[in-house]
Amino acid sequence: MFESFENLPEEKKKRIIDVCIEEFAEHGYRKGSTNEITKKAGISKGILFHYFKNKKNLYLYIVDYVVKCFSDILAEQMEMMDSGDIFDMIRDISFIKIKAFTQAPAMYEFTVNAFLSPPEEIEEDIKKRYFQLYNDNFKLLAQKFDTSKLRNDIDEKKAIELLFISLDGISNKYIKDYKGREKEMINNADKIMKEFEEYMHILKVGLYDMGR
Template identity: 25%
Template sequence: MSDARGTFTNLPEDKRARVLDAALEEFADHGFQGASMNRLATRLSIAKGSIFQYFGSKEGLFAYTFGRAVDLFKAPLKAARERARDGGFFEVLRQSLLTGMEFIASYPRIHRIYLKMLHNEDFPLREQVLGQVRAASAKYFRPLVLEGIERGELRPDLDPDLAVYVLHTLLDRFLQSLAAAPLDGGLGIFGAPRDVVERRAGELVEFLRRGFSA
């Protein structure tokens, strides 16, 4: 992923936050292809050339902005894992689903960008950015699966690679269902109150328990 240049990292923290917030808004509203550096510069009241000095290109700005968003998601997931670890593998999984729900409620623009990229847009960085998401997911889930097998919670013949794939797919589609009605697929969580979402998350985890458990 792209790193910001020194001209950006040397800015005061509040100015860096303002640039990234405006970039999130631009990409969330218009997607990558429709995002305008002229419009972004006007919103920030800076010269367009400054943006290119900071990131090199629109691709560089997107890569940096979305990379920071992925990092932002890692912290609450890690906290959920540590908080629920004593409850075992399936409680960690349930808490991970609920943490994802809370994250997109707090940062809806980040998830809107992800959905645009996933379903609507093709651009040079697409595979690179999606690869980063998949790698972060695997890094999160693989240790949980291996620990679950070692503790005897999960079947000893469980294929860790397939398990990680299923868990990533579950979390990803669960969050998509929360944000987009056509992707709900009959789960009934789009626009649903929290208690319904929590109940359905528990049911999904119980469904996996019957297939994964020792």
């Protein structure tokens, strides 16, 4: 669909993507200006729309790009993890995410804007991407989940689903608490991780046979 753009030299392609991320991170989808993007990227508006046809396609392309960047980092790190305690793995994955966000704050702010409050005209497209990301991460984590510590009366699949639902809820809590103060969230990473581990401990007590 975006063959003309994909065939550009990597340096030029990356410059356009970086400018788009910064513009949409700061102003969101509706207020993000394609005029500003073309000016900062050093291309004409006609060329930009030749690549993407319209603003919606451009925005969703950037969403896919950012999601792939973070997913690749996560998948690479998870490949190196040994199968074992699910809560230790979740903690490590959370640290990886925070580190990645700290190193790319504009991408982080863009991700928050895209998934927390998508405009109505692209809401369904964003939801599809979110659920695909959720399912991919679920499968990766489930493959490495050592279920030997679970209580005997607990269904393994439901236990993993509960963890993901809980993780999603905790993540959304912090995203909403720090909406508009994303840089402050990064600065408070240590405090957030301490609270996060407290939530995980409560779940562990409920799911594990602590005598094992």
